[in-house]
Structures are given as C-alpha cells and as structure tokens.
Amino acid sequence: MDLDMAQVRAFVRAAEELHFGRAAGTLGLSQQALSKRIARLESLLGTALFQRGGGAVGLTEAGRRFLGPARQALASAESAIAAAVGPDRPLRLDVWGHLYAPMRTLAHVAEQAGELTPGHGRDLPSVTAALLRGDTDAAFGRVHPPLHAGLTHRLVRLEPVDAVLGADHPLASEPALRPDQLGGSVLWAPGALDRLDFLHRFAHRFGIPTTATTLNLGLAHFLAEVVEDPRRFSLLPADVPLPDVPGLRSVPLVDPTPLYAWSLLWRTGSGHPGLKTLTTAFAAQAGRSRWLEYDPARDWLPEPPGNPTPDKPGRAGPPVTRL
Incomplete structure (x- = not known):
C-alpha cells in the first residue's frame, strides 16, 4: 500500500x-x-x-x-x-504587504542572512497556506492573530506610521497630527478593509467613520489618488521612500504614534539552517537600529490587550518595552 x-x-x-x-x-x-x-x-x-x-x-x-x-x-x-x-538550498522567503515595501527592511540584513530566494505572496492567508504546504520556508510582513497553530512568529521591527495626504487637505500644513484629528477625513485604502487589518483597526480605534477603497496598482498610483481629493488620507510607514507625486504631504502622527509591526513567520519545527541565520541577523539589526522600542504611553499597536507574547507558535503580541 x-x-x-x-x-x-x-x-x-x-x-x-x-x-x-x-x-x-x-x-x-x-x-x-x-x-x-x-x-x-x-x-x-x-x-x-x-x-x-x-x-x-x-x-x-x-x-x-x-x-x-x-x-x-x-x-x-x-x-x-x-x-x-542538501543543506545548501537557499531559504525561500515570501513577502507580503507590498505597498508598504517590506523589502526595505530585508535589505538591512540581506548580506548577513545567507542565501535567500525571495518570493511574493498576495497576502497573509495566501502566504500562510504556502508555508503550511511547504512551498516556502519563511515569510515576512505584518502578522495578526489568529494564526494557525502550526506556525511560529517572531516580531522583527516596529515602524512609526505617518499620515499621507494632499497639499489641499485642511490639515496638510500641520507639523504633526494626532490620529483622532483625522476623524473628519476619508481613509483611502488599497483594497477591502477586511483584508487590511492594520487600516481596519486604525479606523475603529481612532473614530474614522468614512473609508473608501481602490485597486492596488502600485504606490505612485495609490498616492496620486490620495492627492486627487482634499478629504482623503492614508497611512504609510515613515521609512517608505515616497514617489514624486505633486502635492503629496507626509505628516508624522503623535499622541499616540501608530506602529506597524513587521514579523518573520515560519512553519513550526522547520529545520532549514537559514532560518537561524536570518533570525540572528534580524535580532542584531533590531538592536543596532532600535527597531523594537515600544512605549505604551506614547505608541499604539493594533493588537488587542492580553494578546500572547511573540516567538511562540501562533502568537503575535506586543514586544517588551525597551527605552
């Protein structure tokens, strides 16, 4: 048989x-x-x-x-x-959340991470399925619960998020904004909010009643659509290089500062040696660049209170505060 x-x-x-x-x-x-x-x-x-x-x-x-x-x-x-x-097979690493440019963070560790074969997943569910099938070894993007019990997650980077809006937006000249000041604006999203966990939670937490969605045709096209309407705004990690879109403004968010959490995800029990090399490289870079600093009095993470800590199967919670 x-x-x-x-x-x-x-x-x-x-x-x-x-x-x-x-x-x-x-x-x-x-x-x-x-x-x-x-x-x-x-x-x-x-x-x-x-x-x-x-x-x-x-x-x-x-x-x-x-x-x-x-x-x-x-x-x-x-x-x-x-x-x-053989042991020398490159680590297959999928990424998702492409509008937020995950390769920026990977570029910081590429030379220390060993040989990688990058892939491009559509979203967290599709990458999860690829990991569980064994089609890829690891994945990088924003992770949010609930996760499958057969997966392990490690938080890698917490990145401050800015508001992006057009020069004609009433708040465009402000040096910084509180998230709740955007309550009268339209949150412009590159897809349905039920697939965009971070934007969905932001809108709910800070009272943004009006949202609208568009097709994700790339960052430049998306931001050009934001600028077209003075009511619109969206969110981008502060380190994302902005394309040359006339009239575009990027304004820091404070009191609190939203943090976008980048994570590494892999199948529990995976023995690929490249995983240890990659996680070690991420940990070293996080220490040098202070990627995991988090102050609950100053910052906002969308994970619900009481969520389990990271680095355990199927978990994704706030990091330990490091100031």
Whole structure:
C-alpha cells in the first residue's frame, strides 16, 4: 500500500481544523478538492477517518489512531526531501504587504542572512497556506492573530506610521497630527478593509467613520489618488521612500504614534539552517537600529490587550518595552 503524501497532508490538516473549508483554505485548495483527497485516502485504507453529519466533522477511532503516524510520515517526507536537496538550498522567503515595501527592511540584513530566494505572496492567508504546504520556508510582513497553530512568529521591527495626504487637505500644513484629528477625513485604502487589518483597526480605534477603497496598482498610483481629493488620507510607514507625486504631504502622527509591526513567520519545527541565520541577523539589526522600542504611553499597536507574547507558535503580541 503506497500512501499519497498530498492525501495524507489533506487528512492531517482537516483533522487539525475539524472543518473541511478552513483546512482547504490553509492548503490553497477548494473544499471539493480536499474532500476528494480524503475520500481517496479512506478508500485506500478501507476505513472511514472522519465522522460527517449535521454540519460537524469529527475523527473516527481509526482517524485518531492514524493522525499521529500521519504527522510523522509528513515530517519524514520533508526530511527526505531536505536530505536529497542538501543543506545548501537557499531559504525561500515570501513577502507580503507590498505597498508598504517590506523589502526595505530585508535589505538591512540581506548580506548577513545567507542565501535567500525571495518570493511574493498576495497576502497573509495566501502566504500562510504556502508555508503550511511547504512551498516556502519563511515569510515576512505584518502578522495578526489568529494564526494557525502550526506556525511560529517572531516580531522583527516596529515602524512609526505617518499620515499621507494632499497639499489641499485642511490639515496638510500641520507639523504633526494626532490620529483622532483625522476623524473628519476619508481613509483611502488599497483594497477591502477586511483584508487590511492594520487600516481596519486604525479606523475603529481612532473614530474614522468614512473609508473608501481602490485597486492596488502600485504606490505612485495609490498616492496620486490620495492627492486627487482634499478629504482623503492614508497611512504609510515613515521609512517608505515616497514617489514624486505633486502635492503629496507626509505628516508624522503623535499622541499616540501608530506602529506597524513587521514579523518573520515560519512553519513550526522547520529545520532549514537559514532560518537561524536570518533570525540572528534580524535580532542584531533590531538592536543596532532600535527597531523594537515600544512605549505604551506614547505608541499604539493594533493588537488587542492580553494578546500572547511573540516567538511562540501562533502568537503575535506586543514586544517588551525597551527605552
């Protein structure tokens, strides 16, 4: 009897989620495709692995017995692939949040991080699915809970965020702004707010009732749209180099200063040696550049109070204050 690892992976993910739709999403599959893989596995084994009915999914006794060895089989398959490829394979690193230019931060550590093969994920859910499938080794961008239990997260950088607006905006001449002063403006977003966690939480926290969205066609096009309407504003990390858009203004935000949290994300238990090299390089750069300074009396992070601390599987919380 030869096991198909794609079918085994579909079973393990469905057993962890106990929800075929969520499991399919983490693997980048349709629910129908995942169900077919599990059905073929059950047919091969000659026994049902899941109890289905009434909208609920549960493991049968055979499914419970199979789960542990199935996880071991997947781990062994990944180890076999790694052994065949060799220890010198470059670390595959996906990034997302492209409008906020994540490669700026990676550029600071590129020379110390070993050999990297960068990729470009669409958003956090798509990159999460790639990590869980083993299509990429690590990822870099903004992480926000809830995360899959099979992933580990490490906070890398906290970056102050500025308001960007046009010269005709009523607040454009201010040397600095409190976030709540923007309550009468329109928050311009490069996509639906339910996919843009940081902007969504900012609008809710600081009372920005009016938002509008557009297509993400690149930073220059996005900022040109901001400038077109004197009511609009958006947010960008302060270190993002601004394109040459006539009439564009960038104004620091204070009392509090919003912080955009950049993080590294990888599959728990991954043994790629490049991960340690990369995390060490990030930690050293964070110390030199004071990337992890956070004062709750001065700064704002969108993570909810009581969120677990970083650097544990599936966690993403505020850092320890370093002043």
